[in-house]
Amino acid sequence: MVTLDSINSKIAKLQKQATAIAEKQTSVGLAKIRDLMHKHGLSLVDIESFVGKRRGRKPGVKAANGVVKTRRASAPVAPKYADPKTGATWTGRGRAPAWIRDVKDRSKFLIAGAVESKAAAAKKAPAKRAAAKKPVAAKKAAGRRAAAPAGATRARKTVAAKKRGAPRKTAAKAATTAAAPAAAAE
Structure with a gap:
């Protein structure tokens, strides 16, 4: 039967292994970084100055037209x-x-x-x-x-006509279909 003491001892053993692996990985990474710095002739000052730079326009720098655009902070609104x-x-x-x-x-x-x-x-x-x-x-x-051009008037649809759809189109179609048989009969 597994006891609490045996589980705690296993946990302590695994934690020691985890710290040893983490130290080994960091030492390998630091060795690579040190080699790259030596290869390219870099120092800590160079790295710190590079990291300190920010991309984009610095605050306070004027735009091309000489005007600094700032965003107005809106005042908090009182609850109503x-x-x-x-x-x-x-x-x-x-x-x-x-x-x-x-x-x-x-x-x-x-x-x-x-x-x-x-x-x-x-x-x-x-x-x-x-x-x-x-x-x-x-x-x-x-x-x-x-x-609007001179003499031109623009017809407006009423709200009721908009709701019904476009009745003028159907009336125009009916008129053309009725006129077609009449013209054929003549």
Whole structure:
């Protein structure tokens, strides 16, 4: 019968063998490295200076046009929603967590500070949006008029026509098939 002491002695013997093999392999590898360094005339300073070099552009180096492009770090966003049961929070950005995903009225989960800032932003936003939309809409309309040839009108499909498919094509096919036998009869 195998005892715990015999297993522990085997483990100790195998660990000694493993360390001996590892030392032998590292000594062989170090001997090869030393021979290569001697063959090519390299020193530790040469190797350390080579390893210290990094590929690519160094930080602070200007681009070809003289402008350094840096990535702006975005400020952390304050959470707007909190789960009253677990205390988990969500900023309102990205994918909604499971505890608020299927909720229709998220106002129950709003954090008090977020409600005030959201109300203040809502007061300012409509005035800016209305002022910004007018010139853009006028530019788009002017662009459409300029792009279309004079006297040409473009027919638009209604939403109902899009849902039904393309009824004009089938009507055109029916008209051509009905006209073909009539022309053959004459």
